[in-house]
Amino acid sequence: MYQDDYKRWKETDLIDFDLNKELNDIEGDDEAIKDRFAVALQFGTAGLRGTLGAGTNRMNIWVVRQATQGVADWVKTQGGTQTVAISYDSRLKGWNFAREAAGVLAANGINVRIYDELMPVPALSFATRYYNCNAGIMVTASHNPAKYNGYKAYGPDGCQMTDDAAAVVYDSIQKTDVLTGAKYMSFAEGVEKGLIKFVGDDCKEALYEAIESRQVRPGLCKTAGLKLVYSPLNGTGLVPVTRVLKDMGITDITIVPEQEYPNGYFTTCSYPNPEIFAALEKGLELAKEVGADLMLATDPDADRVGIAMKCPDGSYELVTGNEMGALLLDYICAGRIEKGTMPEKPVAVMSLVSTPLADAIAENYGVELRHVLTGFKWIGDQIAQLEAAGEVDRFIFGFEESYGYLAGPYVRDKDAVIGSMLICEMAAYYRSIGSSIKQRLEEIYAKYGRYYNKTD
Known part of the structure; x- marks a missing residue:
């Protein structure tokens, strides 16, 4: 046959x-x-x-x-x-x-x-x-x-x-x-x-407006002096990620030159997955060279983002999807409460296989944390249910351990553009108060305990 x-x-x-x-x-x-x-x-x-x-x-x-x-x-x-x-x-x-x-x-x-x-x-x-x-x-x-x-x-x-x-x-x-x-x-x-x-351009601009409207502390990044290294891993992230970061006031962005422009052969990274060290290796080398506060990499279709954070001793440490999910949930909750923008009965959503540390954080801030099956469409389904009930504004954040994040109802899949924006805003905020992402992560562990995480 x-x-x-x-x-x-x-x-x-x-x-x-x-x-x-x-x-x-x-x-x-x-x-x-x-x-x-x-x-x-x-x-x-x-x-x-x-x-x-x-x-x-x-x-x-x-x-x-x-x-x-x-x-x-x-x-x-x-x-x-x-x-x-x-x-x-x-x-x-x-x-x-x-x-x-x-x-x-x-x-x-x-x-x-x-x-x-x-x-x-x-x-x-x-x-x-x-x-x-x-x-x-x-x-x-x-x-x-x-x-x-x-x-x-x-x-x-x-x-x-x-x-x-x-x-x-x-x-x-x-x-x-x-x-x-x-x-x-x-x-x-x-x-x-x-x-x-x-x-049309109207659609493209509406997307950027929707993303940028989800800043927790608008204007903060303009004076924080954050130094960033970013790699689109030869994918789609270059234009949307840099556009949003520059709009929010981050101008010191160094792009990994070998991975800047679209290239389907992925010649410098045979497996362009921001979950693995090899995908961030070029960016880490450049981050050390320029002394960046943060290194970001988005995968080719820019729905996932991986990061390396600068530690107090000058070294760089990769942040897992579970750690970043917990950090972002904590940052969004604390920031929105501080700014008076937290909705009544806030809802966050995560996949079943993600860290239970998020449960402890959500409980502390009075957030309902819903657990769904693996696959971001199930997080999207929860947003749809809130929308059908006329309560879509209750949704504040969704994540899964595989480096996928979303902080608004404007789309129904994971978004590395808003993920990059919020990670950078969070880093800028901690920098502005004399702290760092690393230090905040240690504070979270001290408050809620350390949770063992293992992903395949």
Whole structure:
């Protein structure tokens, strides 16, 4: 069966020269053919993710078209605006896949709002909500190595797709022939017919306004003199993160030069995951060189942020996702109480596998801390429940141990842009009172006790 599929693909004009070359290169290699064609990538609540290449078990324009036809079939049953938002990160073929998805949607009579530049996960979630879309598509493989790409699908609330919706999409994909089943028109034709439009500056500015409105102590950073080293890890973070930090008054920002601009090959960091030391190594070297107070790194789709903090002895220490979640919860609670901006009956949300230290902190500040299943969509679901009850302003913070943070209801996925903003504001605040993040963490341990944390 897989040999028949291989032959069919080989005899088809696949448009992408790389695919035809790959199929020619593996001719006669049964294992290589089997690996590419014996199974297909399976669409789930997290969409698709796989190695770039030819075949049904790889990420390529044909698999993207097939998946998008499944999304289109689902959207057409939903009514509403019949609109889908699309974004993409710096990964190889990301823009190609985004355009292919737009072409399939347009051919199905569905309106598309696509970013004209690579933008992170929170920007996609925001645009989905801003334009009242039926769905959103983010072309990304998050922090995986360079040979991967992926396709995340979002519901109309800006949350990753629910189990029920994903099952309907998957069923439709199963009925769609990968090479001939998807409707398609060129990107240019879709633009000409008015079906494909770019995300407007109004949407982009509204996102920045929403993020910056969540500052705990506005104006503080303008006089704190915080010195920062930042790495976008060759992903989408450079523009949005530096824009927000400069808007809030942080001007002493040194970017890791080798990791500044988008580069899907990730040549200086083979695994661009801010949870691991290797991803922060270049930034740490630069931080030591310039004497930075803080070093930040965001992953390629800028939904997670890792940090290294400067210690009193001049050394740098990595901060885990659990530690940073606890620090931010403490900072937001204390700051909002001080400023009189804490809502009545405040709610924070964290994943079940995150640190119980957060429970002790929340109890101290009178915050209801809700525990949800692993996956940020469940934090988004809690925000949606508050919104449905007319109480969305009660939500103050959500986090998971894998370096994902959110401090507002404007999006429904983790956001490294607001995470970076609040981490820097927190560092600036402690610096302004003669303290530091490290010192505050020790104070938290002294007050609530030390909690053992282990993550795989």
